[in-house]
Amino acid sequence: MPSKKALVRRPSPRLAEGLLTHIEREKVDVDLAVEQWEAYTEALRTHGWETIEVDPADDCPDSVFVEDTVVMYRNVALIARPGAESRRGETEGVEEAVASLGCSVNWIWEPGTLDGGDVLKVGDTIYVGRGGRTNAAGVQQLRAVFEPLGARVVAVPVSKVLHLKSAITALPDGTILGRIPQLDAPSLFPRFLPVPEESGAHVVLLGGDKLLIAASAPKTAELLADLGHETVPVDISEFEKLEGCVTCLSVRLRELYV
Numbered sequence: 001m002p003s004k005k006a007l008v009r010r011p012s013p014r015l016a017e018g019l020l021t022h023i024e025r026e027k028v029d030v031d032l033a034v035e036q037w038e039a040y041t042e043a044l045r046t047h048g049w050e051t052i053e054v055d056p057a058d059d060c061p062d063s064v065f066v067e068d069t070v071v072m073y074r075n076v077a078l079i080a081r082p083g084a085e086s087r088r089g090e091t092e093g094v095e096e097a098v099a100s101l102g103c104s105v106n107w108i109w110e111p112g113t114l115d116g117g118d119v120l121k122v123g124d125t126i127y128v129g130r131g132g133r134t135n136a137a138g139v140q141q142l143r144a145v146f147e148p149l150g151a152r153v154v155a156v157p158v159s160k161v162l163h164l165k166s167a168i169t170a171l172p173d174g175t176i177l178g179r180i181p182q183l184d185a186p187s188l189f190p191r192f193l194p195v196p197e198e199s200g201a202h203v204v205l206l207g208g209d210k211l212l213i214a215a216s217a218p219k220t221a222e223l224l225a226d227l228g229h230e231t232v233p234v235d236i237s238e239f240e241k242l243e244g245c246v247t248c249l250s251v252r253l254r255e256l257y258v
């Protein structure tokens, strides 16, 4: 059954201590971040999504980036094993949340590591980035869970950005959005639309032609509007300072059977 529920997680008071890999640290305004998070969740609700708050994980600075903790395929959840040890404490609350929604639950086990930000679904194709956070064992375990359900898993090397979805996401028609210089192997993607801004590579599909996009990507928003999409900009500047993007602040559950 189609469903429109989205998991979100309130920012930790320790947000400003979040991990950084590819950018320099800038001061994060935690109060502003909370306001931006409220506006982000409100934008989801305005477009028909029921937001479900996972119990906060205040000791984990990066816990607001809830996308990294679980991968959903239909009603099957795969609990991640974050590549960064400081993020491992984030998964417990998410496991409880998906189990209470009636999802069947699987886990990435040691020695596997996998971050949800490395997983992009386009129809029944699941692209998985093998990079700084997701290792080969994590890729194998993801395959073992989802291929029997009919998914085709395509592994993609990622070395230039934090996660695969830092570099690309997909439009509702499956066109991949991104910037070629950030990709190790752009030819793996069959239909590719280059975007003018780095943060323009990230869209959240809200349903129909509606796309949530960062306010920091106005030229991309214009390009997408010109192609017939309706764009919904949200300011997530404080999360961008921590290598976050619009996708990583929620997990959309589109096919629950309960």
Ligand SMILES: NC(=O)NCCC[C@H](N)C(=O)O
Binding pocket: 018, 019, 020, 021, 062, 065, 067, 068, 084, 087, 116, 117, 118, 162, 163, 165, 166, 242, 243, 244, 245, 247, 248
């Ligand atoms: N999926 C995502 O893009 N997640 C962003 C995570 C940012 C966080 N500071 C981290 O390094 O794990």
